[in-house]
Amino acid sequence: MTVAVEHISTDQPPDEAKARDLDYGWQGGNRVELLENGETYFPQVFDALRKARREILLETFILFEDKVGLELKAVLIEAAQRGVKVVVSLDGFGCGELSPAFLRELAEAGVAVQMFDPAAKTLGIRTNWFRRLHRKIVVVDAEVAFIGGINFSADHLGDYGPEAKQDYALQVTGPVVADLHHFALAQSGRQVRTRRGWRRRQQRPSPWHTEKGDGQVRLIYRDNVHHRDDIEEAYIHALSQAQKRVVIANAYFFPGYRLLREIRNAARRGVRVQLIMQGQPDVLLAKLAARTLYGYLLKDGVVIHEYCERPLHGKVALVDDDWSTVGSSNLDPLSLSLNLEANVLIRDRAFNQHLYERLETLAKNHCRTMPENRKQRLWLWRLTVGFLVFHVMRHFPVLTGWLPAHKPRLKPFEVQHHDT
Template structure:
């Protein structure tokens, strides 16, 4: 793939692709039940439905048998978290914190946009789950396919990086909420031996040293791609640098394929993204909209060699504001497996957006697109975090 890029993945990883909740939650529950020393879990949403309660029970079982269990949930995503469930978790010995707690649904406080959007879990420093799947049922109702999403189960040296990232966020949150006993650095002594395996690297986005880390990895891989780029991303509102990179790739002959959500979920972002369809289609980019149900995936494949799975959307909220985590994997077998699964959804569950769909769009739709795009720019501009400039 051309010259060297900034990604420096480590070797010796065993990586398993997990599709949707049907594969993710059994892996999560099994890991909780097998843990002997500690469990770390981070999520944006933790719903008290059948799935959420099963996960809560597994966490409480672990705490009751002496496992150190630390759960960090975003304070906006968990603004309706049941008081009784919180008390049950704490009484069982689970250490539970909420990142930047938010009670009000609407506020002019710009800092509320800085959310903890990561979906990570780590067990005994030996096993990690990384992806985009929240703790909630992916059954979205009659007539809809299960929520379309991915995660990976990973064993290898990068697990230590996952644990360190989670512990750092946990300590920071505990200190900010005066939970000093929970803010102590906790060492875990493991002597893991890893066999040969795939190359992998954890990349996080935060508001200190890694502000543009995930975006930069995308840019590097797009610029180095020689044959194909496939991106499946639920919320797609790329900044100028990413748009230009995709256009350059398409114009130099790289097949660029985008699988995006339709207007079913978060219509503001979905319609705003239409503002970019015309130049992308004109350059030869293929755009598809997922129609079978709710799409929540955040994955990409580059030249059938590199792949990424994680929590980061390609929009200003993920790339400029939220705490995110993606794993980047360099392995043709894994990339091929993920590419095949995305292709299946492209064929079975998506419709192609053709140039004439944009050219012949009714005036009402065009006005709606530019209204939504303008609102997103306004929100990002008011945030004061450079979002308006990002979209220009």
């Protein structure tokens, strides 16, 4: 018996008209809820999936066959068996260790499983490292959506141990869910409705219709063709307008010069700028790269905290009293120049204040703060390593640009098994 699982690459829309159609604006009247870590995120997502009546669209960078992944599989299979259309898009690198049996069970239950740019190992090593599907989006019945940085893996739960990740996501209801639904459909290669058609579905009664919210929300994303810089430009614009405070909590921090300059300039004009970065990294290079920037930022008054309790995996920020962002994009060359990412921008004072309080608690209670006059001992090896890390990271997007770019394609690959 052969079960077909789809193999998809969606680096770019097929034409200019579609690219323009996927340029989303601000939507008012949304309710947004911050979900911190897996303990909050997974129960909310699984509850939404169990309530699904028509459709589930899910895409994630990582899905492991651990207790979280197994529960997700069971929930998706149950949904498909009761007639819900389920489409799951997985990254070929982040989900490259999933077993054929795991995928087969989903496919046999009627789940449409798609793998973005999978590749066989070379000498036992996966080599498809770059231009990944790094988004984490779930949309249920075009009525409730989740977006952020949390993957479907047990290392987002506190009981995983010292390596459990600190992370954030968002649950959204309201008009912007239609944009998230349209985007997820388009990226999965499915047929999408016109804007009028997909927004009309929001008016149908559903379990997710609650009191109208006040949040202005906008979906932004990056691809490798028409929207290369949208997320970076959103940060730059918000920072250039900052007057009071800026807090950025980001796991992998090595932005380009324009973004660094806006961070520095905000601090120079008296804005309180705080960066929360990894002190206990899951990738050592990330910490080394970020630290090469400390001197540049500290001398102009930027406050730098290193989160040391466990690995930081968050990708959130806030500016002043009402602007915030939550999503999948780090501020490093992979996210800003190569990966497929998605964030939402939020204009909501109550949400901004809640996020600020959570990040302030993190900074005060679980971080060490770098001294303003911090000086490294300039040992020869430290100078050499710092020089190499800085310049490799600085030129990383250009170097990887020499590699073949993904091309849009949708073709099946097969997982085979034999009946006994």
